[in-house]
Amino acid sequence: MMKGKAGAKQLRVLSLLPGASDIVRALDAVKLLVGRTHECDWPELQSMPACTSNKLGDMPPAEVDQAMGACSSAMPTLGWAGATPALLEMGLSPYRTDLDLVARLKPDVILTQMQGLGPELSPDHYAAALEALLGYRPALVQLDALELEGVWRDMRAVAEALRLGSKGADMIKGLQGRLAAASAAARGRQHPRVVVVQWSDPLFAAGGWVPQLVEMAGARDVLGKVEEAVTFTPQQLADAKPDVVAFALCGFSLAASQTLAQQAMQQLAEAGGGAVAEALARARVIVTDGLHVFSRPGPWLVQSLEVLVEALHGEAQGYGHEGSLWAPLEGRHRAAAAAVTQT
Known part of the structure; x- marks a missing residue:
């Protein structure tokens, strides 16, 4: 594995969300990524292995909505039943996740959006399933913003997980400034x-x-x-x-x-x-x-x-x-x- 300053091991980061890859890229930390989703479309990421695929295939919107709802509802059952491979394959991200590839990549940090979380299914279920797969527990960063403040919170969480806290603060400040400038262009109309x-x-x-x-x-x-x-x-x-x-x-x-x-x-x-x-x-x-x-x-x-x-x-x-x-x-x-x- 590559070494960073003072001989410290460089983090191995797996992004299972296109938005997470966008954040890593904005942090100028693409070199930390070892894997991406099939929908991560930045040119500099295309040489990295894609660890996901479409969960449902090509369906009309109505069928997609029904299938996604059924899939999410099934996750708690898979969690308490101890169905580790199925839980991770179908629930670790919004996509179908290639577990063999994840195991080969040996990530230290996984940026994702775990599915079906609630009273019956917690991030600990996913962490335990990953430990069974990998032999260790990687850091899981759950990106689940519901509004703008949540987006900034998720971005801070990614920066901290990548040990880039101060760079994350600068990134957020810059994005907020660009949003303010765009908003100002609409003022008074x-x-x-x-x-x-x-x-x-x-x-x-x-x-x-x-x-x-x-x-x-x-x-x-x-x-x-x-x-x-x-x-x-x-x-x-x-x-x-x-x-x-x-x-x-x-x-x-x-x-x-x-x-x-x-x-x-x-x-x-x-x-x-x-x-x-x-x-x-x-x-x-x-x-x-x-x-x-x-x-x-x-x-x-x-x-x-x-x-x-x-x-x-x-x-x-x-x-x-x-x-x-x-x-x-x-x-x-x-x-x-x-x-x-x-x-």
Whole structure:
């Protein structure tokens, strides 16, 4: 193993979350990483082994939601039953984890988001399972932010686990400064009513840090709650009278999100009738890259806020993100809602 200053062993860090890898990269600590997820897409990480794969395969959004719920519910049973391989493979991260590869990499620190935690399943269950697999207990850093303050807390936890506490504080200060600058660009402008759709079937309004970012962008999130992502009906969408509907579909590329947003628009208009179709026809509809925008708490939240400011207040500030991180839903994508409105 590589040695650092004074002969100390260099930490071996395994990232099982794209957002965690983003944080490590922002800390200028990529050299500590020994493994990544299959969704970690920075060029400098591609030579590292990918320790995860898609847990569910290619499914429609409705089936993904059901399968993820069932998988998470099963984790406590696997924990108390002592089903170590299954618990780690399916629950150590949001993905399917390659346990043989993890064992070969011998990580000292694992950055992750353990699944199914609650009264019946604690991080200790995962730690004990890892000890059985590896023969020792690596440090487990659970990244589970539910709002912006939680994001900063998670970033501090990563920096401390990597023994980079002061660098972590500087990183957070820099990101907060960039967020403040983007927010300032929206100050004094109109305050559009916004709905951010995190999932299309069933319909979920984005929660967590997303309503906070919407507010920082000088807008009002009319369905989202900081506490949690909440479901909503087509009628609730119509009643909210949004000026802007943003499809920020977690885990889907911009191109895939365009297709899913088109399908959701048609389903919404058909299910909700004239009032819903009218609301959709009246609102500006945009789509974001769900692989990066809003979905990776950490440094990417700066670009997420910039996307909002650029999309909502294009006259105020252009960041060059249109076409790569977001796009308007235009042309044939709007045809379904317009057709229902005209009937």
